Amino acid sequence: MAKRVGIEVSLAVSHAVQLARAEAIAAYPITPQTHIVEHLSSLVANGDLEAEFINVESEHSAISACIGTSAAGARTYTATSSQGLALMHEILFIASAMRFPIVMAVANRALSGPLSIWNDHSDIMGARDIGWIQVFVENGQEAFDHSIMAFKIAEHRRVLLPMIVNLDGFILSHVVEALEFADQDTVDRFLPSYSPWHHLDPKKPVTMGAFGMPEIFAEFKMKHQVTLMNSYDQIMKVWQEWGQLTGRDYHPVEHYKTEGAKVLLLTMGCLSEVAEIAVDELRSAGESVGLLKLRLWRPFPFAALREAINGAELVIVCDRALSVGGVGGPVLAEVRSVLYPMASRPKVLGYIIGLGGRDVPPEAFKEIFSQAQAEAEQEPSEEFYMYGVRG
Amino acid sequence: MLEIRFHGRGGQGAVTSVELLALAAIEEGKFAQGFPSFGPERRGAPVLAFLRIDDHHIRLRCKIAQPDVVTILDPSLIRIQKPAADLKTNGIIVLNTNKSLAEARQEYGFKHTLALVDANHIAREVLGVLIVNTTMLGALIKATGVVKVDSLEHPLRERFGPMAAKNFAALKAAYEKTVVEEARP
Numbered sequence: 247m248a249k250r251v252g253i254e255v256s257l258a259v260s261h262a263v264q265l266a267r268a269e270a271i272a273a274y275p276i277t278p279q280t281h282i283v284e285h286l287s288s289l290v291a292n293g294d295l296e297a298e299f300i301n302v303e304s305e306h307s308a309i310s311a312c313i314g315t316s317a318a319g320a321r322t323y324t325a326t327s328s329q330g331l332a333l334m335h336e337i338l339f340i341a342s343a344m345r346f347p348i349v350m351a352v353a354n355r356a357l358s359g360p361l362s363i364w365n366d367h368s369d370i371m372g373a374r375d376i377g378w379i380q381v382f383v384e385n386g387q388e389a390f391d392h393s394i395m396a397f398k399i400a401e402h403r404r405v406l407l408p409m410i411v412n413l414d415g416f417i418l419s420h421v422v423e424a425l426e427f428a429d430q431d432t433v434d435r436f437l438p439s440y441s442p443w444h445h446l447d448p449k450k451p452v453t454m455g456a457f458g459m460p461e462i463f464a465e466f467k468m469k470h471q472v473t474l475m476n477s478y479d480q481i482m483k484v485w486q487e488w489g490q491l492t493g494r495d496y497h498p499v500e501h502y503k504t505e506g507a508k509v510l511l512l513t514m515g516c517l518s519e520v521a522e523i524a525v526d527e528l529r530s531a532g533e534s535v536g537l538l539k540l541r542l543w544r545p546f547p548f549a550a551l552r553e554a555i556n557g558a559e560l561v562i563v564c565d566r567a568l569s570v571g572g573v574g575g576p577v578l579a580e581v582r583s584v585l586y587p588m589a590s591r592p593k594v595l596g597y598i599i600g601l602g603g604r605d606v607p608p609e610a611f612k613e614i615f616s617q618a619q620a621e622a623e624q625e626p627s628e629e630f631y632m633y634g635v636r637g
Numbered sequence: 638m639l640e641i642r643f644h645g646r647g648g649q650g651a652v653t654s655v656e657l658l659a660l661a662a663i664e665e666g667k668f669a670q671g672f673p674s675f676g677p678e679r680r681g682a683p684v685l686a687f688l689r690i691d692d693h694h695i696r697l698r699c700k701i702a703q704p705d706v707v708t709i710l711d712p713s714l715i716r717i718q719k720p721a722a723d724l725k726t727n728g729i730i731v732l733n734t735n736k737s738l739a740e741a742r743q744e745y746g747f748k749h750t751l752a753l754v755d756a757n758h759i760a761r762e763v764l765g766v767l768i769v770n771t772t773m774l775g776a777l778i779k780a781t782g783v784v785k786v787d788s789l790e791h792p793l794r795e796r797f798g799p800m801a802a803k804n805f806a807a808l809k810a811a812y813e814k815t816v817v818e819e820a821r822p
Contacts, residue, residue: 250663251663252659252660252662252663252664252669252792254656278675363675363676364675364676365675385694414698416672416675417672417675417698417699418698420672420673420675421670421671421672421698422655422656422659422660422669422670422671422672423659423663423668423669423670423671423695424663424667424668424669424694516698517698519696519697519698520696520697520698520699522696523696523697603675605699605700606698606699607697607699607702608697
């Protein structure tokens with residue numbers, strides 16, 4: 247039986263990992279991911295989770311150890327944030343290229359400097375191209391659900407790719423809220439134990455992580471690209487299966503009051519629910535506005551996004567990260583690029599919000615909505631806009 | 638939705654308070670969010686903690702800008718944090734003080750509905766330590782009726798184990814002794 251509980255979201259994530267019966271965890275604590283791994287560490291120490299918890303001296307070692315345990319055939323989990331994710335950087339590419347289905351939570355936090363421990367998406371945007379599956383969640387329930395589903399997606403034999411569950415640091419990770427825990431039986435039936443295609447075994451030697459000579463490197467990359475794009479089908483299957491078990495349905499692009507909307511806001515992560523409030527109020531005031539919430543970041547849901555945007559006149563992309571010196575936000579760049587081939591496409595404007603823990607109340611989305619409409623009526627004055635930033 | 642902000646000092650347990658109250662509200666079938674003011678908090682430094690309670694899933698992910706209730710664990714924070722400044726007109730101030738209602742109004746210039754309790758005294762007597770967070774929950778419940786007193790028993794037991802009974806006793810003592818006075822605009 248599912249159980250309604252009140253719990254800090256970080257702890258809910260650790261319980262999800264416990265229910266998923268992770269067998270190996272290697273992690274280094276970093277704010278605001280700390281509570282996830284601290285709690286996992288006590289679950290292991292208290293005998294409530296039968297897993298190897300490997301204490302390491304850095305995130306570089308954490309993800310390296312994860313590669314080791316995954317290579318040995320263990321269901322492997324880790325979590326990090328910000329500078330920790332940055333320190334993992336070189337190994338992240340290796341984990342996906344070697345096709346290890348490691349699951350990682352990233353409690354999203356700004357990258358320094360200036361030194362900031364607060365929430366935005368600049369950490370994960372720095373790791374955009376690592377070849378992992380990446381999703382964003384909006385609340386504690388989603389953080390719990392996706393932490394379980396991620397294992398089933400990653401470990402499927404047609405996928406075998408690592409997966410990141412992004413949850414906003416502090417404004418989601420540190421909130422005590424209500425959610426529903428699935429029970430162990432349900433999770434066990436949903437998620438069978440990991441059965442690796444190959445694993446390290448002295449009796450049956452294999453080579454892992456071999457050289458890629460120029461004659462094969464590009465073919466290898468092509469295979470990685472095709473596999474990551476093909477993982478989409480398996481992601482859909484797993485989400486549907488979970489939806490049937492729990493009644494909670496997930497889609498690569500979530501729609502909120504988009505019917506007939508001329509203007510669409512587009513967000514990612516837990517500020518999406520804040521934007522919903524703004525959309526409710528704008529709709530009540532007679533505005534033709536809806537909200538698209540991008541859940542699946544990699545593989546990018548090209549078709550779903552084109553379909554979702556079809557018919558809108560203006561799309562306002564709200565990014566939580568800044569590509570300094572570039573076109574603005576990474577999501578903006580992606581969305582514009584996806585829409586460009588469409589014969590009839592809306593105007594797309596980008597706003598950067600909530601950097602480094604800047605508070606984003608519903609009023610912010612309402613203001614962005616009216617500013618963007620004014621901008622869209624003329625030749626836009628900027629490539630993108632930094633919302634609410636003092637000059 | 639009810640939005641409550643706690644004013645305390647690092648180490649006084651303001652965050653624990655909002656967590657316990659959130660858990661109690663959730664046990665009653667409501668929805669709640671309890672969260673700290675995020676940052677590198679230090680012992681003794683002023684801190685804030687936030688609590689939202691509603692009958693529906695709460696979608697806000699921002700600070701509480703205009704609270705319905707402020708709970709002040711340490712009156713020395715009033716001059717620093719000005720907790721009543723952004724309190725809603727019909728809001729409630731719950732204050733830990735040994736002053737009378739008239740004295741408190743005069744000293745701090747509070748015009749809102751005011752709930753007072755000498756939580757320091759209760760905490761010293763019942764808990765034997767000067768940590769007033771659970772005691773002040775009794776005052777907050779008296780002033781707002783936001784949850785039932787009994788709904789705190791289970792969250793307290795989960796959090797404090799053998800120390801739960803004393804904390805619950807302090808909470809109930811504060812509930813009994815809290816005086817509430819309507820706004821004096």
